[in-house]
Amino acid sequence: MSRLFYLETFGCQMNVVDSERIVDLLQELGYCQVETPETADLILLNTCSVRAKAERKVYGHLGRFKPLKDARPDLILGVGGCVAQQEGEKMLAQVPYLDLVFGTHNIHALPELVLNAEQKRQRGAATELLDRETRLRLFPQRSSGESVTRFVTVMQGCDNFCSYCIVPHVRGREVSRPSGEILTEIRSLAEQGVREVTLLGQNVNSYGLKEDGERSFAALLGEVQKVDGIERIRFTTSHPKDLSNELIDCFSHLDKLCHHLHLPVQCGSDRILEAMNRGYTAKEYLAKVGRLREACPDIRLTTDIIVGFPGEGEDEFRQTLDLVGEVGYADAFTFLYSARPGTAAAELPDTVDAEDKQHRFERLVELQTANNEATWAADVGSAYEVLVEGESRQGDGQLFGRTTWNRIVNFSGPASLVGRTVAVKITRNFRNSQLGELA
Numbered sequence: 237m238s239r240l241f242y243l244e245t246f247g248c249q250m251n252v253v254d255s256e257r258i259v260d261l262l263q264e265l266g267y268c269q270v271e272t273p274e275t276a277d278l279i280l281l282n283t284c285s286v287r288a289k290a291e292r293k294v295y296g297h298l299g300r301f302k303p304l305k306d307a308r309p310d311l312i313l314g315v316g317g318c319v320a321q322q323e324g325e326k327m328l329a330q331v332p333y334l335d336l337v338f339g340t341h342n343i344h345a346l347p348e349l350v351l352n353a354e355q356k357r358q359r360g361a362a363t364e365l366l367d368r369e370t371r372l373r374l375f376p377q378r379s380s381g382e383s384v385t386r387f388v389t390v391m392q393g394c395d396n397f398c399s400y401c402i403v404p405h406v407r408g409r410e411v412s413r414p415s416g417e418i419l420t421e422i423r424s425l426a427e428q429g430v431r432e433v434t435l436l437g438q439n440v441n442s443y444g445l446k447e448d449g450e451r452s453f454a455a456l457l458g459e460v461q462k463v464d465g466i467e468r469i470r471f472t473t474s475h476p477k478d479l480s481n482e483l484i485d486c487f488s489h490l491d492k493l494c495h496h497l498h499l500p501v502q503c504g505s506d507r508i509l510e511a512m513n514r515g516y517t518a519k520e521y522l523a524k525v526g527r528l529r530e531a532c533p534d535i536r537l538t539t540d541i542i543v544g545f546p547g548e549g550e551d552e553f554r555q556t557l558d559l560v561g562e563v564g565y566a567d568a569f570t571f572l573y574s575a576r577p578g579t580a581a582a583e584l585p586d587t588v589d590a591e592d593k594q595h596r597f598e599r600l601v602e603l604q605t606a607n608n609e610a611t612w613a614a615d616v617g618s619a620y621e622v623l624v625e626g627e628s629r630q631g632d633g634q635l636f637g638r639t640t641w642n643r644i645v646n647f648s649g650p651a652s653l654v655g656r657t658v659a660v661k662i663t664r665n666f667r668n669s670q671l672g673e674l675a
Contacts (some may be wrong), residue, residue, distance in 0.1 A: 284317060286318070511547060
C-alpha cells in the first residue's frame with residue numbers, strides 16, 4: 237500500500253519548481269500526494285525567507301501539526317527551502333517533534349532523509365551549500381506532466397547582494413546551467429505537448445556572463461525561439477542593471493517572446509537605491525523602460541517596491557510615487573521593509589516610524605490600484621490571443637488561460653481547446669483576472 241505525503245509550498249516561483257522536484261522524488265519512493273495533512277504519513281513544508289518574520293511564521297506553522305504527530309508518532313514531519321537553509325540544525329533543536337530539515341541545495345538528499353526517518357535511524361539535516369560543479373549536476377529537469385506550460389530553470393543563485401535581500405545567503409552564488417542542457421529539455425517538453433516555457437532564475441539577465449564560452453541570455457532566447465512546438469516564451473526574474481540592449485531588442489524581433497516583463501525597481505530615490513546596493517539610478521531605470529517601449533510598444537511592465545527602507549524620508553517616498561506614476565505599471569507587488577537576518581541592511585537603524593511606513597504603503601497601493609484598473613479595464617471589449625491551460629478554478633465548465641501580458645482569463649469553452657491558442661473577447665475585468673468569451 238502506498239504511503240501518503242502532504243506538501244505545502246511558500247513563496248516564489250523557484251520554490252514552486254523545487255516542490256515539483258520534491259514531488260518527483262517522493263513518488264519514486266512510492267509516496268502518493270494528498271491534499272490534506274490529516275491522512276498523510278509524511279508532511280513537508282517548502283519555505284521562503286524573503287518576507288517579514290518568516291522564521292517565526294514557519295515555527296508557528298509547525299505547531300499546527302504537533303497534535304497529528306502526538307496522535308501518530310510514526311508521522312514524518314520535515315522542513316525544506318530557504319528557512320531550512322537559514323536555520324539549519326537549529327530547527328531540530330527548537331522543534332523536538334521535527335524529523336528532517338533540508339536546504340535549497342539539498343533536495344537530492346530528501347529520499348535518504350525520509351528513509352532514515354522511516355526506519356527510525358535518526359533525525360536528519362542537510363543544509364550544506366554545494367560547490368559549482370555539484371550544483372551543475374543537480375539542476376532540476378522534469379517531464380511535462382501533461383502541462384501546457386512549464387518552468388525551466390536556467391540559472392540559480394545571485395551575486396548582487398542587494399543590502400536587504402536574503403537570497404544570496406540561502407540560495408548561494410550564481411551558476412548558469414549549460415545552454416545545451418536547457419535546449420534539450422525544452423525540445424523534450426515541446427514533444428510532450430508543452431506550448432509555453434518560462435525561463436527561471438534569480439537574475440536571468442546575468443545568465444552566462446560568468447561562464448566561459450556560454451551564450452548570453454538574449455542569445456539563449458533566440459535559440460528557444462527556434463524550438464518547434466513552443467509557441468510562447470517568458471522569463472523571470474530580471475535585475476534592471478543587467479537588462480542589456482541586446483535583451484531589450486529581443487522584444488522587437490522574437491515573435492514567441494511574450495509582451496510582459498517583471499522588472500523590480502524597489503524605489504524611486506537614487507539615495508535609497510544606492511543604500512539598497514541596486515546598481516542603477518532612477519534615471520537609468522526609466523531610460524531602460526523607454527527603450528523597452530520603443531522595442532515593443534504594447535509591452536506591460538510589473539514590478540516590486542519596498543516601502544520604508546531605513547533612512548527613507550518623505551522626499552524619497554515621493555520620488556517613488558513619481559516613478560510609479562511615470563512608468564504606469566500594469567501591476568506591482570508592494571512590501572513594507574523588514575530586516576532580514578544576515579543582510580547588510582539589517583545593521584542599519586530602522587528610522588522610519590511604523591505608522592508613517594504604513595501610511596506610505598497605503599498611498600502607494602492607492603496609486604497602483606488606479607494604474608491597475610486603468611490598464612486592465614481598457615481591455616474590455618477587445619479580443620486577445622489566450623493560450624488555454626486547463627479547467628478554471630471558477631468552475632461552471634469554464635477554462636482558463638493567459639494573454640501575452642500574463643493576465644489570467646476565464647471563459648466558457650470545450651475541454652478540447654486545452655493546449656490551443658484561441659481568440660477571447662474580454663467582457664469583464666477583476667482585480668487579478670479577466671472574464672471573457674470565445675471571439
